[in-house]
Amino acid sequence: MNLVQISNLDKSYGQLKAVSNFTLSADQGELLAVAGPDGAGKTTIFRTVCGLLEYDNGTINLAGFDIDKDFDKIKPLLGYMPQNFSLYPDLSVEENLYFYAGLFGMKKNEYQQKRERLYQFSGLGLFAKRRAGKLSGGMKQKLALSCNLIHDPKILILDEPTTGVDPVSRRQLWDILKTLKQDGSTIIVSTPYMDEVALADRAIFVHNGKKLIEGKPNELLSHFNSAIYKIKAVPSSGIMDQLNQIEGITSRRFGSSIHLYTRPQQNMEVYYNRLSQLGISAESISPIKPELEDLFIQLMEQSDA
Amino acid sequence: MIQTILALMKKELYQVIRDRNMLRLIFVMPIIQLLVLGYAINTDVKKIDTAVYDFDRSSLSREYIKAKTAGDYFIVSSENPPVLDAERGFKENLYTAALIIPNDFSENFIEKKPVNVGLLIDGSNANSASITSGYAEMIAMQFNRRQLDIPEPIVMRQQMLYNPESESIYFMVPGIVAVLITMITAMLSSMAIVREREIGTLEQLMVTPITVPALIIGKTIPFAILGFLEMSIALLFGVLWFGIPFVGSWSLLYGLTFIFLFTTLGVGLFISTVTKTQQQAMFYAWFFSIFAILTSGFFSPIANMPEAVQYITYLNPLRYYMIIVRGIMMKGASIDALYPEIIAMIIFGVLIFTSSWLRYSKRVS
Numbered sequence: 100m101n102l103v104q105i106s107n108l109d110k111s112y113g114q115l116k117a118v119s120n121f122t123l124s125a126d127q128g129e130l131l132a133v134a135g136p137d138g139a140g141k142t143t144i145f146r147t148v149c150g151l152l153e154y155d156n157g158t159i160n161l162a163g164f165d166i167d168k169d170f171d172k173i174k175p176l177l178g179y180m181p182q183n184f185s186l187y188p189d190l191s192v193e194e195n196l197y198f199y200a201g202l203f204g205m206k207k208n209e210y211q212q213k214r215e216r217l218y219q220f221s222g223l224g225l226f227a228k229r230r231a232g233k234l235s236g237g238m239k240q241k242l243a244l245s246c247n248l249i250h251d252p253k254i255l256i257l258d259e260p261t262t263g264v265d266p267v268s269r270r271q272l273w274d275i276l277k278t279l280k281q282d283g284s285t286i287i288v289s290t291p292y293m294d295e296v297a298l299a300d301r302a303i304f305v306h307n308g309k310k311l312i313e314g315k316p317n318e319l320l321s322h323f324n325s326a327i328y329k330i331k332a333v334p335s336s337g338i339m340d341q342l343n344q345i346e347g348i349t350s351r352r353f354g355s356s357i358h359l360y361t362r363p364q365q366n367m368e369v370y371y372n373r374l375s376q377l378g379i380s381a382e383s384i385s386p387i388k389p390e391l392e393d394l395f396i397q398l399m400e401q402s403d404a
Numbered sequence: 405m406i407q408t409i410l411a412l413m414k415k416e417l418y419q420v421i422r423d424r425n426m427l428r429l430i431f432v433m434p435i436i437q438l439l440v441l442g443y444a445i446n447t448d449v450k451k452i453d454t455a456v457y458d459f460d461r462s463s464l465s466r467e468y469i470k471a472k473t474a475g476d477y478f479i480v481s482s483e484n485p486p487v488l489d490a491e492r493g494f495k496e497n498l499y500t501a502a503l504i505i506p507n508d509f510s511e512n513f514i515e516k517k518p519v520n521v522g523l524l525i526d527g528s529n530a531n532s533a534s535i536t537s538g539y540a541e542m543i544a545m546q547f548n549r550r551q552l553d554i555p556e557p558i559v560m561r562q563q564m565l566y567n568p569e570s571e572s573i574y575f576m577v578p579g580i581v582a583v584l585i586t587m588i589t590a591m592l593s594s595m596a597i598v599r600e601r602e603i604g605t606l607e608q609l610m611v612t613p614i615t616v617p618a619l620i621i622g623k624t625i626p627f628a629i630l631g632f633l634e635m636s637i638a639l640l641f642g643v644l645w646f647g648i649p650f651v652g653s654w655s656l657l658y659g660l661t662f663i664f665l666f667t668t669l670g671v672g673l674f675i676s677t678v679t680k681t682q683q684q685a686m687f688y689a690w691f692f693s694i695f696a697i698l699t700s701g702f703f704s705p706i707a708n709m710p711e712a713v714q715y716i717t718y719l720n721p722l723r724y725y726m727i728i729v730r731g732i733m734m735k736g737a738s739i740d741a742l743y744p745e746i747i748a749m750i751i752f753g754v755l756i757f758t759s760s761w762l763r764y765s766k767r768v769s
Contacts, residue, residue: 177611
């Protein structure tokens with residue numbers, strides 16, 4: 100069943116077009132990642148979908164309700180976690196949870212059961228009496244997520260929940276999301292980290308408010324239409340300018356090594372001559388497997404061109 | 405709906421209790437304000453420091469001086485200070501009045517010629533200066549009659565109602581109570597919603613099923629409770645410490661205070677719809693409080709203000725409440741004596757609440 104259906108969404112801030120012709124759909128029990136760099140429009144899309152921003156064109160339909168007509172019916176079914184921590188820092192973990200339970204009109208015993216379940220998977224039970232403002236970054240995100248789960252939402256929209264969170268907590272958060280998804284929640288999560296995209300069922304790449312590509316993480320890479328080679332030993336610092344003059348390859352520096360991108364179905368060996376003139380031996384060049392990040396950059400450049 | 409409001413109220417009260425500074429503000433501020441203002445704002449003019457120049461040095465002049473200082477009104481603080489430097493004493497605040505008895509004082513009096521006695525008064529405080537001059541005139545008249553032994557043709561018997569000893573503190577403390585709850589409720593409520601906007605929780609709230617009326621009610625009732633608490637502390641302190649008489653009905657005062665709190669909470673709420681940060685809200689609330697206090701008749705009677713300003717005071721809810729508090733506490737006024745004030749406060753409250761609700765709903769969507 101199609102739980103989230105966003106069609107042809109347009110949103111601009113004055114002259115600036117923040118989102119253009121954006122379409123997204125998510126099925127029940129699907130974990131969808133919206134990936135893109137800062138400023139790609141992820142937050143604007145999410146805030147619009149949650150009814151916090153007006154939009155210029157398009158339709159937003161959540162759980163079968165149009166957001167313009169039946170927003171009140173959507174609210175009890177929706178959980179939205181903004182990018183910035185937005186709970187009460189002067190209230191304890193338990194008090195924050197209790198407050199959210201109250202907002203959704205939960206009965207006390209119902210709440211207590213739910214709380215224990217949330218404590219179990221988040222590990223927040225140990226910190227129940229601690230003020231939310233004094234939690235670590237990862238714990239804060241787990242609390243924010245827990246507050247949004249108190250009413251068992253059908254649709255969860257999480258805006259960069261793992262940004263600024265340590266790697267262990269990031270992993271834990273994704274594990275929680277997987278469990279939720281198995282329980283039947285539809286989850287849309289944005290992330291600037293490409294490695295997280297692989298953990299989702301489906302991913303959408305966003306750049307400048309436009310969709311670049313959409314698909315299953317393991318199938319996305321088939322869209323990458325060039326080969327990557329890595330140069331290990333980099334001779335001189337001025338080499339980048341010289342590399343960029345070679346017709347047909349794009350080069351990009353990654354720390355101490357350089358990645359060369361060729362045109363589709365082209366062999367690297369045609370360039371060996373030119374490269375050896377620059378002092379790069381054939382032995383220091385080796386092919387590497389493209390990653391999602393490479394795909395993203397390629398698509399981004401194509402869309403900017 | 406009721407459950408959401410209760411959850412919000414509980415949360416709001418928790419937050420206030422958590423904040424030590426807020427607690428200090430709520431519990432200590434009324435007592436300090438009452439203590440300091442209760443003693444400091446004293447419009448009674450008594451014990452006027454007086455310099456006395458007695459150039460006559462007769463028994464009559466001494467008797468005259470004695471009559472002047474017999475009550476508690478004038479006290480001799482300097483006797484015959486340097487004549488040419490009389491003004492210096494005023495500048496150095498050694499005295500605020502100077503009585504000058506010329507050397508022909510008793511001579512002229514016996515010969516039934518006109519007698520001139522001089523009184524210099526420090527006019528830099530216009531209020532106490534006029535009171536001083538009134539006292540002096542009254543005492544001089546009594547002295548004349550006694551000396552000439554003539555009966556008074558028309559005797560006026562004055563009686564001061566409600567405050568027979570004319571204690572200014574009886575008048576000030578009810579006023580301070582009104583000022584205190586105005587300040588605390590306007591400021592707390594003006595910051596309440598802005599704070600949520602600042603820390604981002606408002607956005608989170610808007611996605612939950614809470615409605616705008618529920619949000620407004622849940623946000624204002626906790627501060628109404630705090631306002632009542634504040635008032636009770638101040639009233640008890642006034643009655644127990646200063647011994648202020650409370651003539652009227654406590655329940656009427658609390659009931660009408662409830663109406664009044666809706667006006668100040670409404671103003672606070674309105675401020676929170678036009679500001680973006682707590683700091684801005686604080687300044688707006690401060691401005692409102694100062695305006696409300698100065699045009700409420702707390703310090704000076706509204707009748708003494710210029711006509712244009714008098715019209716402006718009708719926009720001030722504290723003006724009405726000031727009449728109510730003083731009326732109930734001092735005169736024992738009943739509800740039918742206070743109708744115009746009650747109606748004015750209700751109109752103000754309804755208007756300000758509706759406009760903040762409208763503004764608020766508009767802002768959210």
